[in-house]
Amino acid sequence: MEVDEQADGAGIMKQRLDQMLSKLRAHDFRLTPQRLAVLKVLAVSEGHPTVERIYETVRGEFPTTSIATIYKTVNLLKQLDEVLELGFPDGSNRYDGNKPYPHPHVICTQCQKIIDPNVGGLEELTKEIIKETGFQILNHRVDFFGMCRECKTRKS
Ligand SMILES: [Zn+2]
Ligand SMILES: [Zn+2]
Numbered sequence: 001m002e003v004d005e006q007a008d009g010a011g012i013m014k015q016r017l018d019q020m021l022s023k024l025r026a027h028d029f030r031l032t033p034q035r036l037a038v039l040k041v042l043a044v045s046e047g048h049p050t051v052e053r054i055y056e057t058v059r060g061e062f063p064t065t066s067i068a069t070i071y072k073t074v075n076l077l078k079q080l081d082e083v084l085e086l087g088f089p090d091g092s093n094r095y096d097g098n099k100p101y102p103h104p105h106v107i108c109t110q111c112q113k114i115i116d117p118n119v120g121g122l123e124e125l126t127k128e129i130i131k132e133t134g135f136q137i138l139n140h141r142v143d144f145f146g147m148c149r150e151c152k153t154r155k156s
């Protein structure tokens with residue numbers, strides 16, 4: 001069955017937002033309009049934003065927002081396992097609040113956009129790794145680096 005992600009995008013976003021909100025409510029989190037705006041950006045996590053990117057987006061709506069508010073909200077969500085943090089050797093962190101669990105990523109080395117490929121096979125691979133190494137696997141990080149369609153077109 002094919003799911004049309006574009007058509008259902010708003011519904012998925014609402015669902016993620018509701019999940020985040022109920023988790024935060026359970027932790028007595030004071031929800032300000034600014035913080036709600038941060039959650040909305042993270043529920044979609046278009047391109048896997050940086051804190052700076054989230055800050056720019058939220059500031060468009062709430063000009064008095066401080067970057068500390070963004071960091072605080074992101075860190076709390078991280079503690080609650082409601083956002084996935086992707087760290088990179090250059091020190092930049094990217095966030096995915098739409099899928100807050102380990103999953104493979106495809107990263108464009110030209111424009112730095114990060115997308116979630118809709119692929120299977122990782123479960124099988126994990127099973128093989130457990131069999132081969134005897135490890136209890138707790139987490140994984142799978143990144144594919146390359147050039148996205150737009151950047152490829154621009155280069156040719
Ligand atoms: Zn690109
Ligand atoms: Zn992702």
